[in-house]
Every structure is written in C-alpha cells, then in structure tokens.
Amino acid sequence: MPSLFDPIRFGAFTAKNRIWMAPLTRGRATRDHVPTEIMAEYYAQRASAGLIISEATGISQEGLGWPYAPGIWSDAQVEAWLPITQAVHDAGGLIFAQLWHMGRMVPSNVSGMQPVAPSASQAPGLGHTYDGKKPYDVARALRLDEIPRLLDDYEKAARHALKAGFDGVQIHAANGYLIDEFIRDSTNHRHDEYGGAVENRIRLLKDVTERVIATIGKERTAVRLSPNGEIQGTVDSHPEQVFIPAAKMLSDLDIAFLGMREGAVDGTFGKTDQPKLSPEIRKVFKPPLVLNQDYTFETAQAALDSGVADAISFGRPFIGNPDLPRRFFEKAPLTKDVIETWYTQTPKGYTDYPLLGD
Template identity: 65%
Template sequence: MTTLFDPIQLGSIPCKNRIFMAPLTRARATKEAVPTPIMAEYYAQRADAGLIISEAVGISRQGLGWIYAPGIWNDEQVEAWKPITKAVHDKGGRIVCQLWHMGRMVASSVTGEQPVAPSVSTAPGYIHTYEGKQPYEEARALRLDEIPGLIADYANAARNAIKAGFDGVQLHAANGYLIDEFLRDGTNQRTDQYGGSPENRFRLLREVTEALIGAIGAEKVGVRLSPNGEIQGCIDSDPATVFVPAAKMLQDLGTAWLELRESDAEGSFPMAPRTNQPKLAPEIRKVFTNPLVLNQGYTFEEAEKTVESGLANAIAFGRLFIGNPDLVERFRKHLPLVESDSHTWYGAWNGAKGYTDYPDAQ
C-alpha cells in the first residue's frame, strides 16, 4: 500500500516522499525581481518536502506585475537563485522553478506596459502596487505576431532555471493567469487559431510545453492546471471539454508530472476555484497516467487516503508549510500544526517575520 512517506520519481527528479510543498508567493525579492539571501534560508528550512515547487517566478518583465516577486529572465536573477537551490540541495531536498506569466493580472506601474491577455478584458478586484492598492487595468489582446516571442521567453526561463540549479520547472497554467486565460472561454474570445474550440484554446499550452521540453527535456517538465471553477474572474462554461483533453495532450507529449489545483464550493482562499461542479481529477487521472499531484487544502488524513486510493501519486501542501517548516516530520509523528499569520504572508517589508522565524517542533 502506497503511503505519503514512500519515494517517487518524477521524470529525472527523485523525491524522497510524496509530501510536496506547493508554490507560495511570498514577495521577498527586490523591486528588480532579484531573489534575496533570506530566501535560501526559507527554502532550506523546508527541504524535507519530497519536492519544493518554488513560488511563481516571472519569465519576463512583461509577465511579472506582482510587487517584490522574483524573476528568472536575466543573469543577475540566475546568479541570485544559485545559493537558494544549493541550500535546498545541501539539505537533501529537490526544487523546481514555477514559470509564471500573469497575463491580465499585472500592474503596468510594475511592468511598464499595458497587461496582455487572449482578448481585451479586465480582471475583477484590485492589485497591490508600489504606489498602493489599485484596480486591475484593461488588458489588450496579445497579437498573433507576439506569441513566438512569448514562447521563446518561456524556453529561455527554463534554460535559466537549469543554469540556476533547479531540478526542473513547472509551467504555471492555472489560477487565472495568462495560459489559464487562453484555456477558458470566459476570457478567450479569439477567432484565430488560439480561440474557439477547446483544441485551439489549449494550443498555447501545448506550444509552450513543447518549447520547455525542447529546451530542457520532458523529464524535467511539469505543468500546473486549475480545472473548473471561477478563479480571479476567469471561468469556462464547460471545463471538462477543455481540461480533460488538455491533460491527455500533456501525457502524449511526455510531460513528467501534472499538478491540479482543485476546486471547492466555498472558495475559501483567493487562489481556490469556486464551483459546485464535481472535481475533474478522476477524469484527468484516466488520461494522464504519469505522476499526478493534487492540491486543495488537504489534511494529512485526506491526503493519505487519496494517495492510497491511487487517485493521486502525491499531495502538495501550501499554507501548512508556511507555519510548519518541518511539516513532513510533524505528519510522520502526528504532532500539532502551527497556524501561520496571514498578515506576514506577503511583503519584503516583513523580512524574516512570518517567513523564516517559525520553529521546528521540539
């Protein structure tokens, strides 16, 4: 019987257990999107995870409009990531870089240009900028002649990630950001080859994944999807018709692993898709036979049952890893868990507070 503490192989990445650390944007980089030394301590503290999926990392200035978030498009950023990945490896951990383009969710005051999306649209709500909280801006439609350059940015970021010492990459195709915006008919009203049918809407996902595979090899490439449910104003009228065939396409390409950010009816967190529709993981499991990772507020007991059932091969935990750097050991010994302080989740101004100051269990 498979347990959470059994090892698993994701392509070329050996993972010592099936308790993964989900991507968590913590905003401790510089305004120039350069990682900072404190990030090495933070990730090394959590190196007992079977795999660390890094916080979302910008592939370009155009795609990174979150304040104090890191990037990986230039040499200075690559050099700053090297001590972070080394710190994780020195503790016996594995870490992949999550590649991010925020699409319509960026702030032009951060990127210096108007947001881009599949079609002209505006995300609901507000974004934090260096000048304070501001409403999201109208995004312009990405031109057809810009797409090859976008794909090249992803491939360049993947190569940079390997140079920086990451064990692989995860393509962020979830949570209402650019690729997810292309997947869903609520945000994609294009009439060219990237819009309309489900196959056209996941064309960009396919082309970017192919570019990543071409750049660093399929054995180092994973993808994150958030099938069904409204998320950050991004929605699809029939999620199964796009996400299930998209998952099969990823399997056919040889993608090493797939993570699903699952939905719930309550939408208890901003990144949680809101829906009463049945979860698509069982249908995706039928067409994606490489390792499948699930993520959605699992307890240890729920995660254990899910892995034992074979529905998932591993479970990614997000917020629990913030307050519990030794989460794997706490699970193993059934120790109490610490609830993290949400006021310190984000922001370089918090420094170590709520970031590297959570102690291991005694």
C-alpha cells in the first residue's frame, strides 16, 4: 500500500505526496471579498502539500456570507488571485479553488440580500457578520426558474478560477451549505424535480458538476461532501440512501477526486453517531477518495493501508505547521494553532508560524 509520502495521480495532475491541505476559511480578504497580498505568502508557505484546496471562495455576492472571505466572481478578484496562485506554483505546489455558495447560511448583513435555500428555513445559531455574531436570516426558497442562473454562476466561477491561475476547482457540496441543503431531507422539502426522491435531491449536485466539467474539464473538477452527521442544522435521516448514490453519480462523471469530511462520535466538528460511509462509498467511487477530519499521521497512514482512502487532507495542522509534510516525515513535534487568530485580518496567527528549524 502507498505511504503518505508517495505521489498520486488525480485528474490531469500528479501530487507529490498524499498529505493535502484542506480548505480553511481565514478571513484575510477585503470587505469587498478581494484577496490581499498577504494571502500569497500564506499559501506559498504551505506549497509542500500534495495539493492545496483553497479556502472556500464565493461564486457570487448572493452566495458569500462570511466577512472578509474571498470571492471569484469579479475581474478584480481574479486579478488579485493571480499572484497567489503564481506564488504557490513558484514554490512547487498545486492549488484548486473551492467554489462556495453558502445557501441559507448567508447573513444579509454581509451579502446585502435575503439568503436562498432549497426550502424556506432558518439556520440555527449565530452567523459571523461585520457587526459580530447575529442570528441567521430566514432564507427564501430558491425558485425553479432561478436554477439556470445559479448554474451560470458556477460556470463563471470555474472559468474565472482557471483565469486566476488555479489548477482546478472543488465544488463545495458539504457542511450544510446550499448544495448540501438540497441533498439532505432536513432542509429540502421541495415537491419539484429537485426534491423528494433521492435522484431529485442530488440533481443540483449533478447539474453543477456537469456544468463545471463542461467548462473546465473533468480532470480539473472535484467535489467535497460531508456524508454523515448533523452540521449547521443540516442532516439526513438515512444518509447511506442518498450519499452512496451521489458518490456513484460522481464516479460515473469521472471527476478528478472526491473529498469527504466525516463526522464521528468524538469529532471536533460534526459530532455524530451516524456511521462513517467512506467504506461503502469506496466501493462505488473509483477515482481518488480523499478523507478529512481529525486525522493524525498514524490514523492517516492507517486509512491508506486499509484502502479506504487514497490521500488525506489536513486542516488545522496546516494552520500552525506550514511545512506539515516535512514535520510528518521527520517525526517532528507539531505547533498548535491559535483559535483566537483564525479569522482576524492581520499576519499574526497567519503567516508567522515558524518552519521547522527556524
């Protein structure tokens, strides 16, 4: 079986290792969601990852509701991403853009408009806004005649991603955001061709993926799912009945890879007693399968040894350890990240974590 340090072929690319960087929202863009110069240094520092998956990046003003998160719908945003992707490439890395529509999780305080969802609903808890944490707005149901416009937004974002120098894109269909809201029965109460039966609830995921593939090619298109457990008020009563067919559909489309965040009873994000579906999804999904959440070096290698995963993406360990693959290889201690600086707009806790030997 391969080790975490072995290369892996996916889509049009060969990653130099199987230690990938998971998407991590960090809030270092401008209030207009334009990437900033400091982001080039941050991502270049982490270019030893087999693949960097960018922080979630808004496909439209409607779909982006996180303060100071970047977008990719405007020419200004595309231009600002160019030196970031170039810095990663100059450092020998690969980088995919994660395409994000937050659905009902978009505060109107950030987007300036009412959020949309498969069905009218309100997310629980509080959302990040420019005025601190506030209750989420009540989302309106996305109309059937708006679906073509939504698909156009994904197409434009994918086209812009390549123009901005990204090697490919990952469609964010996880964590209780718009596509995930369509997939799961707790948030999708529609009675049209996008609701009810499993094939209807995964239809938006299929439509978006096919549109992105038609725009940039299947070898540059990936997807992220979170197939088990409740997250941000979104859950499915029988996840195996919807996510295994979704994975089979994506395998038939021959996407570059599928990334999955799986909840666990003792997980730090998405605690659940719903069993992990990766062993069953592995049986129907043939391209590379990349797992995420709470992995250590030892458990990551064990996942590769078992054959359930082809690579592992690490999130928080890459915040505090820009050179995580080297630290794993040399069995060096890891630096703990500081949660208080996750979403600030300064270099502190962003680009100042030391490299091994500094």
